[in-house]
Amino acid sequence: MKKTFVTQPFLPPLEDFIPYLQKIWDSKIVTNNGPFHQKLEEKLGKHLGVKHVSLFNNGTLALITALKALGITGEVITTPYSFIATTHSLWWNNIKPVFVDIEEQSFNMDPKKIEAAITSKTSALLPVHVYGYPCQVEEIQRIADKNNLKIIYDAAHAFNVKKKGHSILNFGDLSVLSFHATKVFNTLEGGAIISHTVEMKHHIDNLKNFGFRGETTIEEPGINAKMNEVQSALGLLQLKFLEEVIKKRKNIGSKYFDLLKNTIGIKLLKINKNIDYNHAYFPIIIDERLYGNSRDKLYNTLIAGGFYGRRYFYPLISNFYPYENLPSSNTENLPIANQIADRVLCLPIYPDLQIKDVEKICDIINDK
Ligand SMILES: *Cc1c(COP(=O)(O)O)cnc(C)c1O
Numbered sequence: 001m002k003k004t005f006v007t008q009p010f011l012p013p014l015e016d017f018i019p020y021l022q023k024i025w026d027s028k029i030v031t032n033n034g035p036f037h038q039k040l041e042e043k044l045g046k047h048l049g050v051k052h053v054s055l056f057n058n059g060t061l062a063l064i065t066a067l068k069a070l071g072i073t074g075e076v077i078t079t080p081y082s083f084i085a086t087t088h089s090l091w092w093n094n095i096k097p098v099f100v101d102i103e104e105q106s107f108n109m110d111p112k113k114i115e116a117a118i119t120s121k122t123s124a125l126l127p128v129h130v131y132g133y134p135c136q137v138e139e140i141q142r143i144a145d146k147n148n149l150k151i152i153y154d155a156a157h158a159f160n161v162k163k164k165g166h167s168i169l170n171f172g173d174l175s176v177l178s179f180h181a182t183k184v185f186n187t188l189e190g191g192a193i194i195s196h197t198v199e200m201k202h203h204i205d206n207l208k209n210f211g212f213r214g215e216t217t218i219e220e221p222g223i224n225a226k227m228n229e230v231q232s233a234l235g236l237l238q239l240k241f242l243e244e245v246i247k248k249r250k251n252i253g254s255k256y257f258d259l260l261k262n263t264i265g266i267k268l269l270k271i272n273k274n275i276d277y278n279h280a281y282f283p284i285i286i287d288e289r290l291y292g293n294s295r296d297k298l299y300n301t302l303i304a305g306g307f308y309g310r311r312y313f314y315p316l317i318s319n320f321y322p323y324e325n326l327p328s329s330n331t332e333n334l335p336i337a338n339q340i341a342d343r344v345l346c347l348p349i350y351p352d353l354q355i356k357d358v359e360k361i362c363d364i365i366n367d368k
Helices: 012-027 035-048 059-070 084-090 111-117 137-146 199-206 230-260 295-304 334-343 356-364
Strands: 053-058 075-078 094-101 120-128 150-154 174-178 192-194 266-268 282-286 345-346
Touching: 012 035, 012 230, 035 230, 053 059, 053 199, 059 150, 059 192, 059 199, 084 094, 084 120, 084 199, 094 174, 094 282, 111 137, 137 150, 137 282, 150 199, 192 199, 230 266, 230 282, 230 356, 295 334, 295 345, 295 356, 334 345
Parallel strands: 075 094, 075 120, 120 150, 150 174
Antiparallel strands: 053 192, 174 192, 266 282, 282 345
């Protein structure tokens, strides 16, 4: 039986990529802020409508470096409803994660829960634009300003997303993107930090290059998190296909929405009209009226039909080692997140997914 997975990386035609590789082979410049790297930073900045882009070899090292760049220590308030890398970036910086619950509608960190979690040790907020749907950025900024906290957004899902026509990446002190193969825009592996001043960009660029400032000075102990020229070149080529990629994702998302909007027992993510969405994911929340409240039953029924959804995000980060015994990981502290994690299923969505497969998936869900 044909297997359809939750996602499949978009890759441009190989023959289009060969000339880029030829240039790299001819010049022998393969990494270290080469010409493709510089060009991709410039093009991404323009395309996304942001001031400064620092490319990274993956999103996790970009998150770890973003926390270092702002000198974050002590405690950071974050969400348990995300990919594990969000919280691991804190662990790698010796920072204690403090989890707060999420909103039922958006699956994002609930701003109303933040202030009660602030202590004298809190230095920053680390919210996630889950599934690419924007957090309540104005409200989060207000709380951060009032309490003198920095904000780093994990924007790994939020490539190209705008709110009221403005890039969501311009909110907070820094935003972090992932260009992993599974994401809307990919360089196989890759990532970036979006910053708002040239000083901060230089600081971040030094940190990702061992901490070197010039040839003979170390600014502070850095790491090696540079994106290479092959990844950068692929990114430049991917940008040419982006519009088409998002259009195809949108078609698939709209088809799912039409076929599932009247299904009893399923809740869908509603995209507010002022959001330009990237259709990164198609999550559904299953309640007791469908499949006797068993998400896993539907998950396995779909697998039996060859369709591999993913239970993003289950288990919650707060239920994984080494975070499960933190005081804030308590189920009573995170009722909504626990409920959603037990009921969510992300359906396959990627540019080359066929509409007839979307129809088959919905037929199984609708039990036709
Ligand atoms: C993918 C992802 C990351 C990590 O990115 P990598 O590029 O795979 O290291 C971080 N946070 C979230 C929410 C992600 O989905």
